[in-house]
Amino acid sequence: MSVNLPRLVGARVARREDPRLLTGQGSYVDDHRPPQMLYAAFLRSPHAHARLARIDASAALALPGVVAVLTGEDIARAAKPVRAESKTPSVKTTSFPPLALGKVRHVGEAIVMVAAESRYVAEDAVEHIVVEFEPLPVVKNTDEALDPASPVLHEDAGTNLLVSREFARGDVDGALAGAALVVRERFRFHRHTPVCMENRGCLADYATGSQVLTLRSSAQCPGLVRDILTDLLSMPEHQIRVIANDVGGGFGAKASLYPEEIATCVMARRLGRPVKWIGDRREDLLSTTHAWDEIVDAELGLNADGTIVGLRAQVTADVGAYSIYPWTAAIEPVQTISFLPGPYKVPTYRGRTRGVATCKAPLGPYRGVGRPPAVFVIEGLMDRAARRLGIDPTEIRLRNFIRDEDFPYKSPSGIVWDQSSFTGSLVKAREALDYKAARDEQVRARADGRWLGIGVASYVELTGIGSAIPVSPGMPVSTGTEAATIRFDPAGKVTAVFGVASHGQGLETTLAQIVADEVGVPIEDVRVLHGDTEISPYGTGTYASRSLVLAGGAAILAGRAVREKMVLIAGHLLEADPADVTVVDGRYSVRGMRDRSVAVQQIARAAYSGSRRLPKGLEPGLEATKFYDPYYGTASNATHVAVVEVDRATCEVKTLRYVVVEDCGRMVNPLIVDGQVHGGVAQGIGAALLEEIVYDDHGQLLSGTLMDYVVPSACEVPMMEVHHLETPSPVTLGGFRGMGEGGTIGAPAAIANAIADALSPLGIEVAELPVSPDRLFRLLGSAHGAKP
Amino acid sequence: MKPPKFEYHAPTSLDEALAALGRYGGDAKVLAGGQSLMPLLNFRLARPAALVDLNRIASLAYIREENGQVRFGAMTRQRTIEFSPVVAQRVPLLKEATRWVGHLPIRTRGTIGGSIAHADPSAEYPAVLAALDGEVVARGAKGERVIRAADLFQTYLTTNLASDEILTEVRLPAMPAGAGYALEEFARRHGDFAIVGIAAMVVREGQRCKLARLATAGAGPVPVRLRAAEEILERQGLGEAAIEAAARKATELVDPDADIHASADYRRHLTGVLTKRALTRAIGVARG
């Protein structure tokens, strides 16, 4: 039987999601208002660290329209504690109570939940609740947290050091001691937060008759949420339904289980009425997981020819007050040391990491997880080495990249890179930029007194990982499989159901492209459903650049199974040997006899007409459910090049050009791949230049509005030039590699390197992000002889 | 983030508005464009007992030329100012400043009276009022008075308007024909409040500087008239050395605050940079 040639995979297909989203007919959590619904609001801690002495909600309950109030004690009676266990012994497990129990550990932590007839009344009620606090000393940063004299946030852990881990290979101390050159730096990647345009929210409804709990949530991982709720609420899993229809951005912010989701479920069960909580932006900045907050002391040892002999680093991550479920507080600090060596041959390595608790919001996954800081560090070290050795920064990278002949290459942290285009992406990036012309222009600009810089960042990211590798090292759940159900109806249309949960990345389109190609129907005849645990085969959700690889792989397997059956049925209908059946443009015909053919619709109808229309022994029906586990996973890589100009007077950095050459294997929809790159780079530019979560010495959040946490507008982001290489993954079905996080992984480093390049005549390095104009002003002021 | 309860009045005349305001002994707030007040209400940082909404008083929105001034009814929308031919001709500095006020949808609702009465230290309109020696008219229980820019702004978000007074009119002297002008602003992001902004007007007579006007936004709790810097130009002329000297002087005249966006030193530095840029541009377009 011959296979359809790919028609849709690889094509720039307009998105199926767009018509409803463009016309205001999306189905976000807040768009739902079932009868009898109540609105929730939370009283949040004004203190960064305090014992809870007394909670008096009587005045709140007396307000007209207020229906119920829950405290941490109420939740503790109704639900088990949330504890993100880790298999790694050196990771301390701590509890994350949905409503504060006994003490509060960060400003903004939820303490009391109110349910009322409107959000307005609920907020009024919150103001009437009296909470007595006994303030405790605030643990404001990791230095303080590690000081034995400081209070411990989690008494049961006995320490604020929640995570320690090390990866090592070879004798790095010896290698660095003997190296021709060692470059070292203390890098500081400040705290960031994803800022999805849709705030987090959820709507829980417990049907007392059927005893089914339905939770609509702005969640990236409905499957994971259902799994954990079944445990926490002691409810059978098949009585819990988690739905994430349209979700307004995730980026990792919505990948964790949140206190509000549990509390809302408890409230809904208690009241027998639907309860909705929609976070506001203040709550988002206070309590959605933060990201990337790390100090990295790193040293790179090289030979005189610029080849690496060793890399040594100590990472200290400020993981905030709680260890999030399911990823644990280890996700950020451990990912950093896992991926610090990057796309380079690093013969000796020691990466040590610590995750330290402080009185801030918990750290969680945000696009890139650990790799934005890691790439900032290694790419920054490479540029420093290049400058010291007088080697061109692109050349020094080419000398150190893992090359075709080196694959498969085992990295110092044990990850195996199977086949990537590190060299190819850099060579093409140089070409796309016209590197020589850019350097010539830089010479001219410098002669004119302008500070123009070119910055390169190359990286590799583990994607599409299967059951052999946990998404977060040591995490308690398995994330290595996804499934697809492909079902024909008797009229020949296809429903394809998945456990992933698209939140902007167009999976309804890309998965439809894969399914349509596999079963041989037009894309209009495929409807993709996802994000609803009631209808999905088992899956966890969309995160970690896995959906297209895992769900796409499952779609291929299910599609093949369905197609095989269609061929059998076609053969029967055509009275031919199935081996002689070919499929062209949706028609199944006998090889060499074009006039003997049947359409997909006829096959489908036959499939549902019972055994009389089917080959003997073939089961009626036309659907298949398949699971896919890529086992190890694969990798995507890219090279980013930024050209920036630093305004000598204002110290503002303008991005003049931005080039990306990325390789995500076989692309399903280049339109969507481009969009993912654009969005990630914009967030990366924001991270490098504009965005910073700032707490004061009392643990108060100073960046509590969108005026203070500055995400880029269209004026702060340049036009990006995106080029693609397609090195199909040798190990995944379809050759897909998974992508989406690369923009934030590469952009901060590329921008930082470009700024340092612009300022290199002054001897100024960039070791701290974001590079705000004020920070740059101070750097320039303290540089010897420099005057803006 | 929903507002707390308040009583609401939507008078259709100024007298009605003043009467409503007077009933609350200072605990009522005037609602003009709402682009500054509503966020405060949504955050529950402002909790007035009542709002007196001026948006139904049609007589408060106008642009008139009178006595060498351009007079704006307090409820004139920033968007109207942006596209007004009278403003473009007579007070082009205000038109330029308007480009920097937020974004077009903000200017749809935001008003000149509201912006000035709100007195945000980083706002552009108060800086223009200060630079051009403008004045406002306020009406209260005790009658009407005219307040000069120099007297109006007291400190952060505070004017000398009494709690029962409503700012009814903003008056800007028509700029001399051929005057050069510029508003130079530095913000983290397009449309955000100024980290520092400089409003400049220059009237030249050949190589001489007949008149220089400079005022700041974002460099302190109120707009600062950089008089000593103005005098340098009026004495030394319009050459590069004078501009440099004026810019340097400007940095000495401000005492900026620090916040999470910028240190005091950096704001001071920007004051000098933007003064130089504003003067250079203003002189460039000045005719005479």
Place this chain on the structure above:
Amino acid sequence: MVTVRLKVNGVAHEGRCEPRKLLVDFIREDLGLTGTHVGCEHGICGACTITFNGEAARSCIMLAVQADGAELATVEGLMRDGKLHPLQEAFREHHGLQCGFCTPGMLMTALDFLRTNPSPSDREIREGISAVLCRCTGYQGIVNAVRAAAPILASER
């Protein structure tokens, strides 16, 4: 309580609410038009942008009562005879949306902008749409969409 009588997308509506009820909440809850979204409630993100008496305005920092007697347009009113508006078409063609949350605000803002500047440069487009924050697209698809739609809309006027 106050009564609000207004027209939305050409259709007359009436509702009653507290004076403090925000216009965006009135539109979403009382009128059931959930296409307009709440992103920040302090007038920065632009997701709540609607057209108020012909001009774009942020409905999260307006009171519902202020819309009494007004004519609003929301994203739900953009389609023409069941077909996408040319700007919506352009967004689709140029991948100007991903999660869709900022999209209604972006569309209403872009339309207002194009009315004031029918033939904008790319830089002007970026300034115009900088009124609305998007975290997904990096703005590139949006700029391409607005650039493509501008001449179509200009020729219609």
